[in-house]
Amino acid sequence: GQQLNQSPQSMFIQEGEDVSMNCTSSSIFNTWLWYKQDPGEGPVLLIALYKAGELTSNGRLTAQFGITRKDSFLNISASIPSDVGIYFCAGSTSGTYKYIFGTGTRLKVLA
Amino acid sequence: TAGITQAPTSQILAAGRSMTLRCTQDMRHNAMYWYRQDLGLGLRLIHYSNTAGTTGKGEVPDGYSVSRANTDDFPLTLASAVPSQTSVYFCASSLEGRRNSPLHFGNGTRLTVT
Numbered sequence: 001g002q003q004l005n006q007s008p009q010s011m012f013i014q015e016g017e018d019v020s021m022n023c024t025s026s027s028i029f030n031t032w033l034w035y036k037q038d039p040g041e042g043p044v045l046l047i048a049l050y051k052a053g054e055l056t057s058n059g060r061l062t063a064q065f066g067i068t069r070k071d072s073f074l075n076i077s078a079s080i081p082s083d084v085g086i087y088f089c090a091g092s093t094s095g096t097y098k099y100i101f102g103t104g105t106r107l108k109v110l111a
Numbered sequence: 112t113a114g115i116t117q118a119p120t121s122q123i124l125a126a127g128r129s130m131t132l133r134c135t136q137d138m139r140h141n142a143m144y145w146y147r148q149d150l151g152l153g154l155r156l157i158h159y160s161n162t163a164g165t166t167g168k169g170e171v172p173d174g175y176s177v178s179r180a181n182t183d184d185f186p187l188t189l190a191s192a193v194p195s196q197t198s199v200y201f202c203a204s205s206l207e208g209r210r211n212s213p214l215h216f217g218n219g220t221r222l223t224v225t
Binding site: 006035040041042044045090098099101102103 | 115144146151152153154155156159169201203213214215216217218219
């Protein structure tokens with residue numbers, strides 16, 4: 001079946017540093033989503049990507065849809081304490097109505 | 112505020128008992144989903160529904176059943192709970208159109224089966 005590998009599993013960074021994380025798939029996707037989850041809450045959508053090579057920003061967050069359509073990247077610039085949480089990628093192929101999720105990157109920001 | 116409402120927020124359930132997790136959305140989304148979240152395994156799809164009246168199996172459907180009598184509600188039932196069903200359960204919805212639309216999640220139900 002389809003697999004999504006997300007890395008790193010966890011990160012400890014200093015406030016103000018930039019963060020990079022990525023997801024790779026064994027299958028080709030036509031949609032990539034990035035979510036953030038805070039403790040005790042559901043995942044919240046950060047960025048949606050629909051086209052290979054697409055680069056999309058949301059404030060200090062930037063995500064890219066890989067050219068091979070098998071990977072995606074999320075960057076956070078100038079991290080702040082409220083960036084703490086778990087970041088998930090999710091991918092889907094056309095018409096399946098089903099998304100596969102990565103196992104998450106747990107981000108901790110040290111003030 | 113529009114969105115997805117899940118109930119209960121948390122529950123402790125004895126093994127062998129049945130339970131229904133409720134999910135309601137007011138966004139008129141046609142597709143709805145149930146995921147379970149376990150440490151180290153991320154979110155795994157249990158069941159989904161493309162539209163009212165239809166349902167489908169996800170990655171981990173065994174031990175769970177769903178129904179979709181109308182657009183807004185998508186309950187998940189555990190007929191006879193087992194300890195391995197201890198998890199956090201998330202309901203989600205999306206508006207399917209010409210391309211895959213993002214999932215919108217509820218805040219989850221934390222279930223402990225003893």
